[in-house]
Amino acid sequence: MAKSVTLKNISKAFMNDRGEKSYAVSGVNLEIGEGEFVTLLGPSGCGKTTTLRMIAGFEDITEGHIYFGNEAVDQIPPNRRDCTMVFQSYALFPHLNVFDNIAYGLKIKKMGKSEMISKIESVLDIMNLQDYRDRMPNQLSGGQQQRVALARALVMEPGVLLFDEPLSNLDAKLRLVMRDEIRRIQQQIGITAVYVTHDQSEAMSMSDKVIVMNKGKIEQVGTPMEIYQRPKSKFVADFIGTANFLEGTVKGTEDGRLLVETASGVLRIRRDGFKAGDRVTVVIRPEAVTLAKGTSHQGIVQKSVFMGQTQEYEVLFEGQMFQITEHNPIQEKVYSVGSSVSLQFAEDALHVI
């Protein structure tokens, strides 16, 4: 049965080369609901894998506690925790065929033969692996091996399923297929899943919640849309997608909107929690800008690239390079390098931090 996972003030210290304590993860609090799919996302070295390994029990916790449901699991060894991990390397047994790889964990559990066969048949069906049941791992493609690894984890019916960058060894096209497949199966079974990746499109497309980490701490937890549209920090805004920033000062409010004075004039932005005089940063996504000919808010086009569905620009504006994306470009309305342009912001798409 799916279990919730709670991390209470979790820290992990390693000894660095100079023999000093160095924190890979510090003060992490997190609640993952039953049946939720969450992704730990962040740059290399931010502590994602260490956090996942602490949940699995492969890494001791320096401080804090981990609960599955109401049960503290910190002192429970990995093989007795109600979770299974799917690894990047698949970690299949090379001398066992697909069926026996999947059966392995159930045999260790000493499950009765008929129950075992029925469970294995059911995951072979779910994972579309029936045709490969007698093959050895070296007779399978990377994607098929990863499906077997997932089947082997699912057959254990764990309360929590953990994924450590499971798709990074697959080619780009197969990653897209597998990400849909993992999400479909996770929803079909209703299992709690914690997934580590540094690929933001993977995180955005699969997760109920994304947990953005930086330097061992959580920067933000939110739905993919929340973290994209309402990032809490410049770090999150920059890490998730592309962001342009304009510094400004709050002048007051009007009709429930903040009036923010910037080098580009006063912007009216829907946002609570700020008062007149606050120094703020306006987050401007590339698709929230349109270009026009004109004299106000002048910028100079430095790069103009046709990408099919979009025209991608880099525009030097207020001493910064702005990234701008225009959808459905029309030849006559495309600006070439060197053009003077004015920037118009879709105020409803702007955000203030």
Ligand SMILES: Nc1ncnc2c1ncn2[C@@H]1O[C@H](COP(=O)(O)OP(=O)(O)OP(=O)(O)O)[C@@H](O)[C@H]1O
């Ligand atoms: N066994 C260890 N001994 C010492 N330091 C470690 C150990 N394992 C991890 N670290 C350090 O802890 C920090 C976090 O590492 P972690 O592997 O959790 O990062 P990550 O976010 O998963 O990165 P990546 O995306 O590169 O896998 C890093 O600075 C790393 O060097």
